[in-house]
Structure formats: structure tokens, C-alpha cells
Amino acid sequence: MRLAIVALAACGSATAAPPHAPVAPPIARVASDQLQAPAVFAGIADRGARSRALFGEMAKVLLHPRCVNCHTPDASPRQGDAHELHDPPVVRGSGDRGVVGMMCTTCHQDHNLELARVPGAPGWHLAPLAMVWLDRTPHDVCEQIKDRTRNGDRSLADIHEHLAKDRLVAWGWSPGWGRTPAPGTQALLGELAAAWIETGAECPP
Amino acid sequence: MIHVKINGVDHDLDVDPEMPLLWALRDVLGLTGTKFGCGEALCGACTVHLDGDPVRACVTPMHRVKGREVTTIEGLADPPGDHPLQRAWVAAGVPQCGYCQAGQIMTAAALLAANPTPSDDDIAHSMAGNICRCGTYVRIRAAIKAAAAELKKP
Numbered sequence: 001m002r003l004a005i006v007a008l009a010a011c012g013s014a015t016a017a018p019p020h021a022p023v024a025p026p027i028a029r030v031a032s033d034q035l036q037a038p039a040v041f042a043g044i045a046d047r048g049a050r051s052r053a054l055f056g057e058m059a060k061v062l063l064h065p066r067c068v069n070c071h072t073p074d075a076s077p078r079q080g081d082a083h084e085l086h087d088p089p090v091v092r093g094s095g096d097r098g099v100v101g102m103m104c105t106t107c108h109q110d111h112n113l114e115l116a117r118v119p120g121a122p123g124w125h126l127a128p129l130a131m132v133w134l135d136r137t138p139h140d141v142c143e144q145i146k147d148r149t150r151n152g153d154r155s156l157a158d159i160h161e162h163l164a165k166d167r168l169v170a171w172g173w174s175p176g177w178g179r180t181p182a183p184g185t186q187a188l189l190g191e192l193a194a195a196w197i198e199t200g201a202e203c204p205p
Numbered sequence: 206m207i208h209v210k211i212n213g214v215d216h217d218l219d220v221d222p223e224m225p226l227l228w229a230l231r232d233v234l235g236l237t238g239t240k241f242g243c244g245e246a247l248c249g250a251c252t253v254h255l256d257g258d259p260v261r262a263c264v265t266p267m268h269r270v271k272g273r274e275v276t277t278i279e280g281l282a283d284p285p286g287d288h289p290l291q292r293a294w295v296a297a298g299v300p301q302c303g304y305c306q307a308g309q310i311m312t313a314a315a316l317l318a319a320n321p322t323p324s325d326d327d328i329a330h331s332m333a334g335n336i337c338r339c340g341t342y343v344r345i346r347a348a349i350k351a352a353a354a355e356l357k358k359p
Contacts, residue, residue, distance in 0.1 A: 088247060088334045100319040101259050101312040101331035107246035109269065116245045116264045 035060055035184025038195035051199035058163075058192045059138035059204075062145075064182040066172040070126050071133035077126055081180055083134065096126040112176030119179065121171035128152070142203035156197045164190025209270045211236070212280025220267055227251045227262035230277060238278040238307050242336075249335030252308035253277045259315045261334075278307040281314055290314055293352040301339035309335045313349045321356060323349065 036057055044050040061067060069078035075091040078084060093099040098106065109120040127133070130150040133141050144150050145159055154162065163169060164186065172182035182189075207218045211234065220229055230236045230253070239262055242250030246261040253262045254276040255269070282288035290310050293299075300306045309332070316323055316331040323331070328346050337345065 088336075090333065091330045099327075099330050101316050102334050103258065106252075106259050106334065107261050107264060109264065109266065113264055118246050118264050 033180075033183045035188050035192070037188060038191050041195070047199050048202045051196055051202035052204045054192055054196040054199060055142050055202070056138055056204050058189060058196060059141060061172070061182045061184065061189050062133060062141050063136070063138065064172065064180075066175050066179065066182045068134040068136075071131055072126065073129070073132040073134060078134065092126045092129075096128055112171075112174070114177055117177040119171070119176050122167045124168065138204050146201060146203070156201055160190065160193045160197060163193045207267050207271050209267075209272070210274045212275070212277060218267070222266060222268035222271075224267045225263050226253070226260075226265040226267060226270055226275065229267055230262060230275075236277050236279055240304055240307055242305070242308070247334075247336075248305070249308040249312060250305050252311040252335065254311060254315060257315065257318065259312050276311075278311060281311065288314060289352040289355040290317070290348065293348040293355065297344050297348040297351060299341055299344040299348050301337075301341055305335060305337045305339075309337065309345055313345075313352070317349070317353055317356060321353060323353065 038054060041050050041053050041057070044053055065078075065081045065083060069080075069083060072078055077086045077090065077092075079086055088102075090098055090102050090104075093103075098104050104124045104126075107118060108124040109118070110122045110124075111120050112118070113120060131144060131152075133144075136144075145154075146156070148154065151159065170186050173184075173186055175181055207220060207222065209216055209218065211230070216234070218229055218233060220233060227239060227241060230239050231241070239253055240250040241263060242248035244263050246264040249261065251262040252259050254260070255265065256273050257276075279285055282291060288310070290313050294306065294310060299309075312332055312335050313328075316328065320327055325346065328349055332342075332345065332349075
């Protein structure tokens with residue numbers, strides 16, 4: 001292992017940028033379960049690059065299991081950090097809220113049930129098929145949430161409102177028994193979304 | 206005090222708003238037809254109707270049912286036990302141990318109310334949350350179809 005580290009360090013020094021090449025401002029590396037504030041990205045001079053970096057940070061939340069498990073490409077929601085199929089088996093139905101006898105609210109309440117371990121929040125339902133995030137890239141998600149034909153006809157202001165204040169979105173940070181919360185806070189996601197929109201709402205490649 | 210109509214009868218229940226509906230039904234009102242199975246909304250034995258829609262009574266807090274109408278297996282038909290599904294259940298000999306059947310019938314009744322001619326897939330999707338540990342699923346499906354046919358008769 002020590003040899004490998006030495007080899008990597010040597011590679012790093014061998015590929016250093018030439019003196020006049022544009023150098024990206026340093027962004028501190030943080031764990032994937034931490035969310036950075038918009039101010040961290042203020043050093044990126046290029047507005048478009050800053051916007052793309054801000055969305056990349058937002059994607060830590062949007063692609064988190066607490067979010068993508070209900071943004072699925074098929075009939076079933078997922079469970080857990082490994083995206084297992086929902087158990088008991090359920091189908092989305094025509095309104096993304098299940099079918100008679102197995103509606104989301106047959107079991108899910110408007111709040112988590114700690115003793116029964118059943119998660120819940122107001123308006124519990126699947127995202128429509130047009131809004132698939134599971135196994136998608138930050139680019140895919142970014143293009144989708146800007147596309148009014150695929151985002152529920154929401155403006156960017158509506159998107160910000162949804163991310164920053166929606167009570168079902170808020171569940172991602174208070175998911176209840178045994179579930180990993182989304183990184184950061186909903187307020188911080190709202191700040192990132194506002195900064196992303198303010199810088200042109202550009203999508204990462 | 207929580208006001209709720211259960212099987213057509215008005216009740217004002219002095220219970221904790223977080224008490225599961227199933228507790229109120231069985232322990233406060235003595236309506237023991239609805240069964241406790243898992244307590245986690247995973248088996249369907251406790252299924253009742255809330256304003257006509259199936260819910261798991263074991264995880265439904267009393268504050269959710271305030272001012273609303275609950276129907277249990279005791280109130281599904283008048284006279285009790287005379288719903289076409291209940292007659293079909295008997296005719297097909299569906300139950301083995303019988304513990305799950307109240308929940309099965311309540312879900313099936315809601316299915317037939319919404320979809321009088323369910324396909325096999327419709328039945329499978331709607332009944333997927335009602336577990337029968339005796340494995341009588343083939344007879345359950347047959348009874349639902351028999352009841353659907355009965356309901357179609359003029």
C-alpha cells in the first residue's frame with residue numbers, strides 16, 4: 001500500500017498543470033454525506049462553471065436514496081440504501097399513488113411511525129414516470145427538472161419552492177427509523193438551488 | 206374526544222389521538238372481527254375502510270379518522286355476513302385458519318366497488334398486501350371472481 005501511495009504521488013507531480021493553463025479554484029473535498037454551502041463555490045469565476053458546480057452539489061441530495069427511491073422508472077418504489085423493490089409489492093397506478101387496496105396511504109401516514117417503522121409524510125406518492133432519477137446522472141436530472149414538459153410544468157421559481165419548502169421533500173432529512181438522511185438540510189438545498197438558478201441554471205455535462 | 210362514525214354509528218371516543226384505530230376498535234369498542242397481525246402494515250389482517258378506502262388499522266392513528274367514517278368487517282353488509290364476497294367465501298371454502306379473512310374481504314370489497322370486473326392482475330395488485338399464511342390465494346381469487354359475477358346479476 002505504501003508503494004502504491006508513493007506511485008500515485010509521483011504521478012500527481014508528473015502531471016502538474018503548465019504555468020499558464022487556467023487553474024480551477026480549489027474546492028475542498030468533502031464526504032458525500034456532507035453538503036457544501038453556495039459560498040464555497042463563490043471562487044469559481046466563470047458564471048456557467050459555477051452554476052454547473054452548484055448543481056453537482058445539489059445532485060448529492062437529488063440522487064440520494066431517500067429521493068431516488070420514489071423517482072423510479074417502473075411501477076415500483078424502492079426501499080433502503082440499496083434500492084430494493086418495495087415490500088410488500090405495490091404498483092404505481094394511474095395517479096402514481098397506488099391502486100385500490102394498495103394506495104400509498106393505505107399504509108403510509110402523514111408522519112413517520114417510529115414504533116411500526118413505517119415512513120410517512122404529507123402527500124406520500126411516487127414521482128411521475130417523466131421524473132425518473134434512479135440510476136440517472138446529475139446531467140439527466142438537471143435537464144429533466146428544467147424541462148416543463150417533464151417537471152410538472154414548473155418554472156425555476158417553482159422548482160426552488162418545491163426543493164426548499166415541500167413537506168414531502170423535507171422527509172428526506174427526517175426519514176425515521178434506520179434510514180440514512182439526505183446530506184445537509186433542506187434549507188441548504190434551497191440556498192444551493194437559488195444560487196444555481198441565479199447563475200443561469202446550467203447543467204453539468 | 207374524537208368523533209368518528211363506525212359502521213354507521215356515531216362515537217365520541219376519549220382516546221389518545223396517536224392510538225392506532227385497531228386498538229380503539231378491538232379494545233374500546235369490542236369490534237374484534239378486525240385482527241391484529243403484524244402491527245407494521247405488512248400483512249393486511251387489520252384492513253378496514255376509511256371513507257370507503259382500505260387502510261391498515263394497526264398503523265392508522267385515531268387523529269386521522271376524526272370526523273370520518275370507518276367500516277369494519279362487522280359493518281360490511283346488512284345483515285352482517287351477507288356481502289356477496291362473504292357468501293362466495295363460504296361457498297368456495299376459502300378460509301383455512303381464517304385469521305386473515307376479515308382483512309382479505311375488506312380489501313376485496315373495495316376492489317369490487319371500484320372495479321366490478323377485475324382481471325387476475327387487478328386482483329393480484331390490489332390484494333398484494335393481504336398475506337395468507339395458509340396459502341389460500343387461489344381460492345381467494347376464485348371467490349372474488351364469483352362475487353364479481355354475483356354483483357353483475359340484475
